[in-house]
Amino acid sequence: MELLAFGKTGWGDELFYATLMTIAVSITAMLVGFFFALIFTPLKLSKYKTLNLVGNFYTTVIRGVPELLVIYLFFFGGSGAIMYVASIFGYYEYIEINAFITGSMAIGIISGAYSTEVFRGAIQSIDKGQFEAAKVLGINRFGQFYKIILPQMLRLAIPNLSNVWQITLKDTSLISVTGLVEIMRQSYIAAGSTRDPLFFYSFAAVLYLLLTYVSMKLINKLEVKYSRGY
Amino acid sequence: MITSFPKLLVATVVTLKLLSASLFFGLFLGLFFAILRLNKNIFMNKFAYGYSYIFRGTPLLVQIFIIYFGLGQIEYLRTTFLWVILKEPYWCAIIAFTLNTGAYTSEILRSAFQTIKPGIIEAGKSLGISNKIIFYKIQIPIAIRQSLPAYGNEIILMMKGTSLASTVTLMDLTGVAKYIISTTFKPIEVFIVAGGIYLFMTFIIHNVIKYLEKKYSFQQ
Numbered sequence: 001m002e003l004l005a006f007g008k009t010g011w012g013d014e015l016f017y018a019t020l021m022t023i024a025v026s027i028t029a030m031l032v033g034f035f036f037a038l039i040f041t042p043l044k045l046s047k048y049k050t051l052n053l054v055g056n057f058y059t060t061v062i063r064g065v066p067e068l069l070v071i072y073l074f075f076f077g078g079s080g081a082i083m084y085v086a087s088i089f090g091y092y093e094y095i096e097i098n099a100f101i102t103g104s105m106a107i108g109i110i111s112g113a114y115s116t117e118v119f120r121g122a123i124q125s126i127d128k129g130q131f132e133a134a135k136v137l138g139i140n141r142f143g144q145f146y147k148i149i150l151p152q153m154l155r156l157a158i159p160n161l162s163n164v165w166q167i168t169l170k171d172t173s174l175i176s177v178t179g180l181v182e183i184m185r186q187s188y189i190a191a192g193s194t195r196d197p198l199f200f201y202s203f204a205a206v207l208y209l210l211l212t213y214v215s216m217k218l219i220n221k222l223e224v225k226y227s228r229g230y
Numbered sequence: 231m232i233t234s235f236p237k238l239l240v241a242t243v244v245t246l247k248l249l250s251a252s253l254f255f256g257l258f259l260g261l262f263f264a265i266l267r268l269n270k271n272i273f274m275n276k277f278a279y280g281y282s283y284i285f286r287g288t289p290l291l292v293q294i295f296i297i298y299f300g301l302g303q304i305e306y307l308r309t310t311f312l313w314v315i316l317k318e319p320y321w322c323a324i325i326a327f328t329l330n331t332g333a334y335t336s337e338i339l340r341s342a343f344q345t346i347k348p349g350i351i352e353a354g355k356s357l358g359i360s361n362k363i364i365f366y367k368i369q370i371p372i373a374i375r376q377s378l379p380a381y382g383n384e385i386i387l388m389m390k391g392t393s394l395a396s397t398v399t400l401m402d403l404t405g406v407a408k409y410i411i412s413t414t415f416k417p418i419e420v421f422i423v424a425g426g427i428y429l430f431m432t433f434i435i436h437n438v439i440k441y442l443e444k445k446y447s448f449q450q
Contacts, residue, residue, distance in 0.1 A: 064386070064432035065425040066393030068404050077417035166287075173289035177397065184291060191299065198300035205288040205296065212287040 003194060004203070011190045011200070018186035019207055025104050025172045025182060030165060032108025037115035044120050055116070062113035067106075067171050074106040075178045103175035111168040118164060122157040123149065155226045162219040166212055173208070183207050234410050238424055241406035242431075248320075248392045248402060252327030253385060259328060260335025267340045278336065285333035290391050293330055298322040298398045323395040331388050338384060342377035343369060375446045382439030386432050403427060 006012040036058075043055035062070070083095050126149060134144040176184035187204040191197035266278035285293065301307055301316055315321045346369055354364040396405030407424035411417045 061425065061429065064390075064429045066390040066404055066428060068393040068396065069407060069421065069424055069428070072404070072408050072411060073417050073421040076411045076415070077421070080415075080417070170289040173291045174394075176291070184289070184295075188295075196303065198296065198303045201292055201296040201300050205284070205292045208288045208292060209284065 003190075003196065003199065011186070011194075014186050014190070015183070015203070015207070018181055018183045019211070021100075021180070022169070022172050022182040022207075022211070025100065025107065025175060025180070026165075026169045028100075028104040029107035029111050029168050029172065032104060033111030033113075033115045033164070033168065036109060036112025037119050040112070040116045041119040041123070044116065045123060059113045059116050062110055063117075067110055067174055068177070070110055071103070071106045071174055071177065074102050078102050078105075099175070099178050099180040103172070103178055103180050107168060107171050107175065110171060111164055114164045114167060115161065118157050118160040119153070121160070122153040125156055126152050151226070158219065158223050158226055162216065162223075165215060165219065169211060169215065170208065234414075234420055234423055237406055237410065238403060238420075238427060241401055241403045242427055244395075244401060245389070245392050245403040246431075248323060248327065248395055248400075249385075249389050251324050252331055252392070253388060255324070255328040256331035256335055256388075259332030260339055263332060263336035264339035264343065267336060268343055282333040282336050285330050286337070290326065290330050290394055291397065294323060294326040294394055294398055297326045319395075319398040319400050323392075323398060323400055327388065327391060327395075330391065331384060334384050334387075335381065338377045338380045339373060341380075342373040345376055346372050375443075378439060378443050378446065382435065382443075385435050385439070389428070389431055389435065 004010050004012040004015070006016075040055045040058050043051045044059070046052055046055070079095055079097050082097060086092075086095060130148060130152065131144070134148045139148070172182060173184040176182060176188060179185065181189075183204050187200040191200040194200070263278045263281055266274045267282075269275055269278075297316075298319060301322075307313055307316065315325075350368060350372070351364060354368050359367075392402060393404035395402045396408060399405075401409070403424055407420050411420045414420070
């Protein structure tokens with residue numbers, strides 16, 4: 001137990017901050033993912049074949065390639081790509097991107113591909129009559145989407161989004177390879193310096209279980225809220 | 231880009247070996263735990279539920295690290311014959327993948343068994359077929375058909391999961407790709423080649439499952 005003590009003697013406070021970091025990365029990645037989903041869902045549902053192709057390309061490639069490979073691409077290629085863009089604007093200094101930003105972008109793009117599929121499925125399962133009725137009532141496109149389609153879509157999407165959240169949360173463990181100090185990385189450091197990997201990795205597993213358990217409880221509440229009237 | 235291709239192809243063999251071994255063992259493990267889950271005995275039921283909850287609720291990376299770095303710490307294990315297996319990263323990776331895919335497979339199979347209409351089993355019973363034969367000849371074939379789409383997804387997820395073997399020093403497709411990236415600093419080109427190989431495998435798995443689904447569909 002003294003291994004987990006807070007302060008200088010134990011790893012309790014370090015692991016606590018690492019857990020907060022995992023939560024922060026997961027939430028950022030999830031939001032980045034929503035942003036991507038916001039762009040690619042309309043593309044996938046579009047009437048135009050080319051736009052469909054772009055949307056399908058994104059979801060197929062990201063869902064077919066291992067997460068770790070995407071992270072390596074961002075980790076090794078990220079600063080190079082940014083430096084290339086900067087050189088166009090006449091800036092030649094070395095730019096290093098923060099591990100937090102690289103990690104949440106990489107995980108965000110992955111989570112975005114899953115979110116896109118969830119939103120597409122949810123929108124497609126809304127009755128066509130709802131769109132038509134909204135149009136007939138003379139509601140503008142903005143109102144149609146926000147007041148009529150979105151609330152119905154969320155009810156259908158929340159159970160699947162909770163799966164996406166679980167995937168995203170677990171994927172953040174892979175960012176540890178880039179050196180960002182989240183649960184996995186902190187356990188690695190602690191295991192290395194105390195020579196007690198079994199304890200620290202098991203404790204990491206417990207932390208992840210706790211995170212998934214608590215988030216499931218919260219999401220269930222949300223689910224109840226959005227399925228009022230059904 | 232072209233020079234990296236043969237190296238990556240050789241590494242693909244490692245990935246495929248890991249994938250097929252863990253899927254093979256994982257299927258049996260999954261079937262075993264699915265049967266436990268359907269058991270009326272509360273203790274066995276809870277045990278199987280706990281297993282699948284723990285392995286589905288934690289990242290695969292943690293599981294590999296516990297098995298590869300963690301288990302070696304137990305002095306007693308080092309003296310038994312198990313140590314022959316556990317000191318090899320290759321077998322550790324396979325054990326971790328098997329346990330992980332077993333948990334997901336057990337959930338897939340359990341829900342497949344539960345969707346079988348009771349009428350089918352009752353029909354079997356009233357024809358005087360023994361419980362054992364009902365299970366092997368009626369329930370299992372229907373469950374396999376029901377679980378094919380979900381199991382196809384699981385195969386693809388597992389294929390992506392094998393990339394984590396590179397974290398325990400195994401040179402699989404991702405491991406070699408990372409090595410080439412860090413020595414040549416050409417991340418995008420290597421990503422395209424390695425990603426292309428993964429996508430190709432996904433494509434093949436997807437189509438094989440689609441073919442099997444068609445072959446075993448009820449409406450023929």
